Amino acid sequence: MRRPDLATYFGTIPLVAPAPDEFQWAPDGTALTYLSSAEDEEGSKTLWRLDLVSGARTLLLSEDALLKASAVVAEAPRLTGYAWFPDSRRLLLQHGGRAWECCTDDRSDGPHLLFEGGDECVAPLLSPAGDRLAFVRDHDLWVLDLGSDLIVRLTADGSDTVLNGGLDWAYWEELGHRSQWRAFVWSPDGSRIAFLRLDQHQVPEYPLVEALSTHPKLTRQRYPKAGDPNSIPRLRMVDAATGSLLAEAEPGTPDGYLTPQFVWTPDGTGVAFCRLDRPQQTLELCVLAPDPEQPDGRVETIARFADPHWLNYTGPAWHCPSGGSWPADSFLWVGETEHGARVVLCEGRGDTLSATPLGPENHPVDTILALSAAHAVVQARTADPRRTTLLALRPDGWTEITPEPGTHTAQVRPDGQGLVNTHSTVQSPPVQRLLRPVAEGIWHAHADLHGPDPGWQAYDWARVEWHTVRGPDGTPLQAQLLVPPDFDPGMPHPVVVRVYGGPHGQQVRDTWLGDHALDQLLVGEGFLVWRLDSRGSWGRGHVFETPVARRLGKCELEDQVAGVEYLRRLPGVAPDRIGISGWSYGGYLTLYALTHGPTVWRCGVAGAPVTDWKLYDSIYTERYMGTPADNPEGYRAASVLEAAGALAAPVLLVHGTDDDNVHLQHTLQLLEALSRAGKPYDLLLQPQQKHSFRSKPIRRYCHQRTLEFFRRHLGHCSVDC
Helix, strand or coil, X not given: CECCCHHHHHCCCCCCCCCCEEEEECCCCCEEEEEEECCCCCCCEEEEEEECCCCCEEEEEEHHHHHHCCCCCCCCCCCCEEEECCCCCEEEEEECCEEEEEECCCCCCCCEEEEECCCCCEEEEECCCCCEEEEEECCEEEEEECCCCCEEECCCCCCCCEEECXXXXXXXXXXXXXXXXXXXXXXXXXXXXXXXXEECCCCCEEEEEECCCCCCEEEXXXXXXXXXXXXXXXXXXXXXXXXXXXXXXXXXXXXXXXXXXXXXXXXCCCEEEEEECCCCCEEEEEEEEEECCEEEEEEEEEEEEECCCCCCCCCCCEECCCCCCCCCCEEEEEEEECCEEEEEEEECCHHHCEEEEECCCCCCEEEEEEECCCCEEEEEXXXXXXXXXXXXXXXXXXXECCCCCCEEEEEECCCCCCEEEEEEECCEEEXXXXXXXXXXXXXXXXXXXXXXXXXXXXXXXXXXEEEEEECCCCCEEEEEEEECCCCCCCCCEEEEEEECCCCCCCCCCCCCCCCCHHHHHHHHCCCEEEEECCCCCCCCCHHHHHHHCCCCCHHHHHHHHHHHHHHHCCCCEEXXXXXXXXXXXXXXXXXXXXXXXXXCCCEEEEECCCCCXXXXXXXXXXXHHCCCCCCHHHHHHHCCHHHHHHCCCCEEEEEECCCCCCCCHHHHHHHHHHHHCCCCCEEEEECCCCCCCCCHHHHHHHHHHHHHHHHHHHCCHHHHC
C-alpha cells in the first residue's frame, strides 16, 4: 500500500470518483434525475434518469449533445442547472444565459434551444404550469411565453446599479448562502411574480484587474466594506402579464436587509419574507399582500425575534400545508434555545404567537430541508456535535432517518417523500442512497446511487485520534489528530495546526478526510495534523458561538493556544516544531496567531487572509463586530495590520489576484506594514485565481510550495526525527 501524493490528488483521474449531484424528482414521482461527473480533468457532466419503479438507469444527455444543439457560442455549454417541466416528460436545461428544452422519452431528437439570454441573464424559472419562463436580462425581469415566443418586459429601470430579480455580491455571499443569484419566484397560480429589487448606486466600487493579457481588463465590483452604504432593498409583487406593481415592502429599519429567500404562502395570497436590521440583532417574519385600499399593499408582521449578540439567519419560515398533521395556519422556524437551534412550531400571530420546540433537545438543528403534510425533514447534530443525522419531525413526535454514525447530508424531494442521503465517516468515503418512507417513522433504502471505487482501499490513509481539550474558561473543545497509519509515538513528529476558527465553520467532524488533500499530503511527509474547534465555531449552539462578539480573534486564539499546550504533552509530538496554516478566516487566524502569540508557533502559511476587518464586507463583519464607528477598539485589537511589527516567525502568504471575496488589498496592505517593520515574508500570488483556486495545476503548485515551506521550517520527520 502507498500513501496519497501530489500525483494521486492532481493527476488526470480523480482519486475518488465525484459523487452525483443536482438531484431532481419528476413531479409525478416516477423518476429521479441527477448529474454525474466524468472521471477526467475537465469533469464534464452527463445527465441521468433513474426509473423509481423498475430501477433502470438511462443516460439522457451529455455536454457534447448540448453543444451540438447550441448556436455559435464563445464557450462550450456545461450542464450546471436544470428543472423538470410539470408534465414530467421534459426538462429545462440552463447555462450561461441560455436555456434548452429536453424531452426524456426515447423519441427525443435532442435538446431544443429556447432562447439566448446573454451573459447577464440570471437562471430562468418555469411558471407553475410550465407554459412561461421568467428570467433576468440586463438587470430587468422578463417573461417568455413558450407557446407563442412572445417576451414581456416586467421592469424597465434595470441598470448596473439597479438589480431587479438578481443579487449583488454581498447579498449572494452573506444572505443568499451562495446558492443562486436568482431572487424572484412565481405565485402558485402563475399570475404574479415576487422579486427583490436592489439599488446599489451608493455602494463603493472595488477594482479587479485581469493582468495576464497584453491590455489588462478592469472590472469594477460593487462591494460594501464594514460601515459602508449597502444596497437599498425592496420586495415587489407584480402582475406577471403586465408588470403592474401590486405591492411593495421596505426593510422597516434604516439600512436594514430584506433576506433574498422568500416564498408564497400556501394559499397564494401573499409572500412570506424576513426583515433584518443592520446590526442583525432583530428579525421579523412578515407577509406582503395586495390591498385594494393601499397602493403599496400591506405588510403583516407575524413574529419578531431578537438577540443581544446576533441572529443566525437560517432561511425563511416554512408555512405548513393544510389538510395534514400540522395545525391550521401554522409555520416552522429554526430558533435558538439554550440547547442550541431547534425547529419550533409556531401558531398564532404577533402577541398571540406560541412556539413549541420539536424533536430531541440534544439534537441541535442545522436546517430544514423539506416540509410535507406529514412531516418535516431536517438536518441536525447528534448528541455528539461531530456527527450529523436526518430527522423526520411531526407535531406529535420524531424519527431518526439515518441512525448510522458519521455525517449525513441530503437532497430531499419537495413533498418530503424521498431523499438522497450522502453518508461518510472519517475512515470511509461518501456513499449515496435513495431513502423513502414505507410507513410512519420507517424509512428504507430504495436504491444505491453511488459508492467509492474499491481502489481507495489501496492507499494508506491518515489515522484519526479524537481528543477533548479544556479551554481557558473550562469549556470542552473538540479536537482531532491525524497520524500516519504506522505512527510511532516514541518518535517526535513536527505538527501543523490547521485552523479555520470563524463563525459557521466546523473543522472537527466525523466525515471523510480523504479529500482533504493538504492534510493527507502532510501526514504522508511525516507531519502530524491537528485540528481544534475553538469557541465561535458552528455545531455547538449559540452560547458556544457568541464569545467572539465584537472582538474576533481573541478567544479563538486563546482556545488554539490551549490546544497547543495539550498537544505538546502528547507522545510522538515534537513540542518545539509546531506550525499553523489556514485559508480565508483560517488565514486571518493564522496571521493573528503569529502576531498575537508569536512564541507559540515555529512558522505559518496564510491563504487569502483577512488582515483588517474594516476591509471586509459589511454584512458578515458587522454581524460579529458592529461597525468601525461604534466599535473602534474592537477593530483595532482584531487587526493583523496593527500588530504586524510583532511577527517573529517565518510566514508564507498565498493569495489569488482576482479574489472578489477577500480582496488582494488585504495582503498588499500587510506587505506594506511588514516592510515598514522590517519583517521578512514569503509571498505566493496566483494570477486569475479567485478566493478558491479552481485550476488543478495551480492547486498542485500551491500545495507543493506549502509542503516545501513546512519541510524547511519544521524539519522532515523521515530525515530529522
